[in-house]
Amino acid sequence: MEINICLSSDDNYAQHLGVTIASILKNAKKQDELFFYILDGGIKEENKQNLLSLQKIRKFDIKFIEINEDDFKNCPLVGNHITIATYYRFLIPTFLPDLDKVLYLDCDMIIEDSLSKLYAEDISDYWIGGVEDLGYYYHRRELKRETESFYINAGMILMNLKKWREDNIEEKLFNFAEENKEILIHQDQDVINMVLNQKSKPLDYKWNVQDSFYRKTDRNRHPNTKLLEKAKKRPSIMHYTGPTKPWAEYIWLPMAYLYLRYLKYTPWKDNLPTDNDVLSACIKSLFIYLLHHPFFLLSKNFWSQSRSERKRKLFKYISV
DSSP states (O other), rough: OEEEEEEEEEEGGGHHHHHHHHHHHHOTTTTTTTEEEESSSSSOHHHHHHGGGGGGGGGGGGEEOOGGGGTTTOOOOOOOOOOOOGGGGGGGGHHOOOEEEEEOOOOEEOOOOOOOOHOOOOOTTTEEEEEEEEGGOGGGGGGGGGSOOOOTTTEEEEHHHHHHHTTTTTHHHHHHHHHHHHSSSSSHHHHHHHHHHHGEEOOOOGGEGGGGGOOOOHHHTSHHHHHHHHHSSSSSSOOOOOOOOTTTTTTSSSSTTTHHHHHHTTTTTSSSSSHHHHHHHHHHHHHHHHHHOOTGOOOHHHHOHHHHHHHHHHSSSSSS
8 A cells, every 4th residue: 555654853853753653663563565655954965875774674765855834934933843844734735736635643643553544534525634742622712613513633644635726725824823822822723723713624643642632631531532441452553742852751651662663773873861861860750759659658548559559659650
């Protein structure tokens, strides 16, 4: 099956792009034909060669598409960890004129399954398919949206490029962004949702499991708690949303070890943490836990849990 995948990166994120691609390659089926289109925000030639070297895992095609950032000069930014590259996806139908469908992925994702089932989703009557942004579920009223309305996380978008062109979606997105700067909280994601909401198809939660899935306060108040529980136990796509990333915080961040698992298959494997790094991080995590829970060793609830659950609490692989 032919699977067209679009990702966006500058040189600073080249390593993380490589890890995402490596995870896709390691979990692809034999019949998956993978075509990668990289929206290139300034990736150096050395790192492009590093990405091409991932073909030692399995064969794939890759194309780098140079970006002119002047095309996005009027797009607003909010937050320190967001760059103008987040808006590149607005022009994907123009960048990829020969494709009618593409899967867009962020570079802070790990893929744990073949993407063939996701890519095969029928979105012929929709502009996009995506997974709900759980962290945003409780904040929609800030944009004067009804609480029940569907709001996707734009880190994974299955895009109907043909329908985007037919309905002139690119122009609508840019116009909305420029005319509504004062109400945009999550920049391009707000624009995508507010413009495309009427024809957005909800997809299985497992295709975009976010950090918030591991927070009980977010998960247990949601009407689809059981589905969220199922997805977080075995994510097909793990998405490290927010400013904290697994390459910086690999001890307590939920499922951070997945990033390290695939990093070792890339040319950046020398950046794996050493045993001393891991030991130091574990001690730091334990110290922080003790500050917040100084009497945990005296707690009956703590000792009544399984050994694995106690370990999770101490090292915060899963927030509790």
